[in-house]
Amino acid sequence: MKVSTIARNTFKEAKRDRVLYLLLFFAILCFLLSRFLGLLTVGDRVKIIKDVGLASISLFGMLMAILMGTGLVYKEIDKKTIFTLLAKPIHRWEFLLGKYLGLVLTIFIMTVLMSVIFLVVLFLHTFTIEWSLLIAILYIFFELCLMTAVALVFSTFSTPILASLYSLAFYLIGHLSWSLELLIKKIKSGGGRAILKVLYIILPDLENFNFKTEVVHQLPIPTKLLGLSFAYGLVYTAFLLLLAILIFRRRDFI
Amino acid sequence: MGKVLELDRVYKAYKFGFIPKKKQVLKGISFYVNEGEIFGYLGPNGAGKTTTIKSILNLIFPDAGRITIFGEDSLKPRAREKVGFLPENPYFYDYLTGREFLAFYADLLGIHGQQKEEKIKYFLNLVGMEKAADLQLRKYSRGMLQRVGLAQALLNDPALVILDEPMGGLDPIGRKEFRDIIVNLKKEGKTVFLSSHILQDIEMICDRVAIILAGEIVNQGYLGDLISEKVLYTEVIVAGLPASEFSHLGESVSASGNRVLLKVYEEQHIDRIIRLVQEKNGKIISLIPRTETLEDIFVGLVKNQ
Ligand SMILES: Nc1ncnc2c1ncn2[C@@H]1O[C@H](COP(=O)(O)OP(=O)(O)OP(=O)(O)O)[C@@H](O)[C@H]1O
Numbered sequence A: 001m002k003v004s005t006i007a008r009n010t011f012k013e014a015k016r017d018r019v020l021y022l023l024l025f026f027a028i029l030c031f032l033l034s035r036f037l038g039l040l041t042v043g044d045r046v047k048i049i050k051d052v053g054l055a056s057i058s059l060f061g062m063l064m065a066i067l068m069g070t071g072l073v074y075k076e077i078d079k080k081t082i083f084t085l086l087a088k089p090i091h092r093w094e095f096l097l098g099k100y101l102g103l104v105l106t107i108f109i110m111t112v113l114m115s116v117i118f119l120v121v122l123f124l125h126t127f128t129i130e131w132s133l134l135i136a137i138l139y140i141f142f143e144l145c146l147m148t149a150v151a152l153v154f155s156t157f158s159t160p161i162l163a164s165l166y167s168l169a170f171y172l173i174g175h176l177s178w179s180l181e182l183l184i185k186k187i188k189s190g191g192g193r194a195i196l197k198v199l200y201i202i203l204p205d206l207e208n209f210n211f212k213t214e215v216v217h218q219l220p221i222p223t224k225l226l227g228l229s230f231a232y233g234l235v236y237t238a239f240l241l242l243l244a245i246l247i248f249r250r251r252d253f254i
Numbered sequence B: 001m002g003k004v005l006e007l008d009r010v011y012k013a014y015k016f017g018f019i020p021k022k023k024q025v026l027k028g029i030s031f032y033v034n035e036g037e038i039f040g041y042l043g044p045n046g047a048g049k050t051t052t053i054k055s056i057l058n059l060i061f062p063d064a065g066r067i068t069i070f071g072e073d074s075l076k077p078r079a080r081e082k083v084g085f086l087p088e089n090p091y092f093y094d095y096l097t098g099r100e101f102l103a104f105y106a107d108l109l110g111i112h113g114q115q116k117e118e119k120i121k122y123f124l125n126l127v128g129m130e131k132a133a134d135l136q137l138r139k140y141s142r143g144m145l146q147r148v149g150l151a152q153a154l155l156n157d158p159a160l161v162i163l164d165e166p167m168g169g170l171d172p173i174g175r176k177e178f179r180d181i182i183v184n185l186k187k188e189g190k191t192v193f194l195s196s197h198i199l200q201d202i203e204m205i206c207d208r209v210a211i212i213l214a215g216e217i218v219n220q221g222y223l224g225d226l227i228s229e230k231v232l233y234t235e236v237i238v239a240g241l242p243a244s245e246f247s248h249l250g251e252s253v254s255a256s257g258n259r260v261l262l263k264v265y266e267e268q269h270i271d272r273i274i275r276l277v278q279e280k281n282g283k284i285i286s287l288i289p290r291t292e293t294l295e296d297i298f299v300g301l302v303k304n305q
């Protein structure tokens, strides 16, 4: 109950943020641009629209999650609104979870908005709707939920600018960690390989949520992989939230 | 009378700066607040009043010491169930209107439906903000924020109300209204803990006070015990006679026009002044005995530091 009250209020605040609409605007711009780009290229035009569209949802969704997520707690402390809130009989984890869910709700609505516009743009080109695109979008949303948790973790102990940089670094590492896997395969067994393996397990692998290529090229996706990716996202996000709560639990609000 | 709030040797140091420097802010604070009293927490700027209050509310964690609220360790959120809090210079979500703001806290406190509407209406009325209820908080003045802030603190019908500088930012009428509200809270059986450096306010309404200086409690007790009823001196204003006439009877503090202000320390001198004035056809304008005030104690303590 307390969590949902805080979540609703967070949503109320988030939807007033201009950054959200600026990013939404850019996403729409990209959809339209992809259509234009499609006209200029020789290859498969529809593929380009799909590729650019999905990539835009992913990119601008990620920016929303990071830019808004890193201000989530910081703003409450900076504007001192947190004093009255935490003086009420609520647990700090309830506060954090409420903040997180409020932003996830915001990101969800934004993802839906972007997807609808994207599908409309695509429909105007192909006059068919491909439902399989929704799978790719759903997993983009799962990734965004994880990124929101990442932003929340960093925002519990640093300023929004630093937290945004850390989150961005996390995002990049997350999408490049597959190259670590390649590296492991190439290196002979030994100490170096063991270290890389440990790193690979700790570091996130955000490519797990990437079904864009499969969907665009209409390749089959094994259900088991979908299930595993979902479980991976759930566990990783839960771990991040737990971390944020642990950091936040004993923090002084001077 | 039970103890509603008790602090036992609470220490807190702030670390700040790139290379952390330690600053001991609370140096073993101990005091208690009895049920049903108005307790004044008095101290100059930077003494550690807000830090103490934040420790009580678990917004910061003391390095050492124990705080109990209604016998419950303050570390548990349960301890704050019957506590209301108004921070100094209150900051709230400024995109909410006064009414939405109170509704948010009502939701948070689990007050619903009909009861919620009634409470919001009642408290808006109590703090005189019903006209501004549908205005966004960003359009409120400091005093107005203070008022809805107080409403927010009272929403859960708290048994202990903690107010950090509640009169700051209020105009004289507002201060009087707040004083009345606080005295009324006491009449309802609630306990009030308020910090202030406005001595007048504390003197008027508090039962007991604690004085904090540089992180230490230097004096605490019933107001009546701290302030002696003894007359310190009498201020006499005389017109029509030069100050030199009285130099052997009292200390002349100031003179303007044909008036002289005298500070008279000995009681028998007052009679002699009256006689002298009558003999020489002067006039006594006023004669006021000065007893010790909280301010005297306070200023004395601060000077001793
Ligand atoms: N953010 C901070 N970082 C470092 N030191 C701080 C910080 N906030 C307060 N202090 C120090 O803590 C001490 C106590 O501050 P506190 O706010 O408790 O005083 P106060 O009694 O409430 O004063 P006031 O009457 O001005 O409200 C001050 O000396 C101040 O220098």
Ligand SMILES: [Mg+2]
Residues within 6 Å of the ligand: B049, B050, B051, B088, B164
């Ligand atoms: Mg203060």
